[in-house]
Amino acid sequence: MKSLLNCPAPAKLNLFLHVNGRRADGYHLLQSVFQIIDRSDTLHFSLRDDQELHRTNDIEGVPAEQDLVIRAARILQAEVLRRTAAMPPGVNITVDKILPMGGGLGGGSSDAATTFMALNKLWNAGLTREELMALALPLGADVPFFIFGETGFAEGVGEDLQPVAAPDCWYVVIEPGVACPTGQIFTSEHLTRNTPPVKMSDFSSYHANRQDLRQFGKNDLQQVACRLFPQVAEAVEWLGAYGDARMTGSGACVFVAVHSEEQADAVLAKVPAAWTGWKAKALKRHPIIAKL
Known part of the structure; x- marks a missing residue:
């Protein structure tokens, strides 16, 4: 090869x-x-x-x-x-x-x-x-x-x-047009560092048999990113009209879960032109596994 x-x-x-x-x-x-x-x-x-x-x-x-x-x-x-x-x-x-x-x-x-x-x-x-x-x-x-x-x-x-196991759903993701440096987020004096530990079963039982797509827990880095980058806060607020919107990782992208591709398309049609928005499907496995 x-x-x-x-x-x-x-x-x-x-x-x-x-x-x-x-x-x-x-x-x-x-x-x-x-x-x-x-x-x-x-x-x-x-x-x-x-x-x-x-x-x-x-x-x-x-x-x-x-x-x-x-x-x-x-x-x-x-x-x-x-x-x-x-x-x-x-x-x-x-x-x-x-x-x-x-x-x-x-x-x-x-x-x-x-x-x-x-x-x-x-x-x-x-x-x-x-x-x-x-x-x-x-x-x-x-x-x-x-x-x-x-x-x-x-x-x-x-x-x-x-x-x-996690919900089998679609996501709408917004790129707010800024980059969040990971180091700057983690070293912030405003970062919460004492969230009580959870068990994996807490996550699993939360999502078991749920009809809605509200997310478990929170993203502790989000408040810091929103404070440093108002564009992230604006994206969270806007996308929050369509579900439980939150930031991923240390930012800056913001996502919301929806039940179908049609729902994702409907939200995307309304995304302000200043932002880049796209849809994605949740995957259970890395797509390269089938290739190798």
Whole structure:
């Protein structure tokens, strides 16, 4: 196999996100449910005749050497060398990017996870899902989730994952036109860091047999993002007319769950022109799994 083309790197939504405390090393203790949705970046991988790793296209604001895609490829290349004493061939990587940066959708992390999974196949590395997740953790807690590849109840710094059922629904997502720097949100003096821990069964029982799509819990980062970025607050308020709207991740994107694609289309028809709005379907599993 010389190439793997049209590899999806889907977005995620945080159906809730609680901050339960902070460790001595500064990392925050979190609880969340991550759900994959069917809006994706697309990556293409082609083997080279040398051992170099190249991103073939420019991405504004992301130099290739700082891109999580290249960093993920380097980590896996080094691991294959360590295990086999043979350096795998280089790769050309093209990233067709539609997910916004600083949107809370995990776009960069998802691109990195798809890189780990695609190159594991292309290089015949044979690493397990758990081994790839462990390699990916230094790049950020969201990356292991995308390798985990299914709706997950997350704890710790986000790396402790268990599968969980979540509503099978459609979402309307609004990009308010700003990027929320994760570090700025987490270091804010206004961030609540003492939300009491919940059990996974609390989330599951909340959604069991419910006819409405009100969300469990809250996003503790939302109040900080709304304070720093009024555009996020405006999007939450506007979308809240159509359901239980909230921010995903550390922002800035805002979403609401609806029962059908037709309902999603009806809301999208009313989104103010100043914002980018789109619809997405909840997915139970990462779409790359069927490809690999």
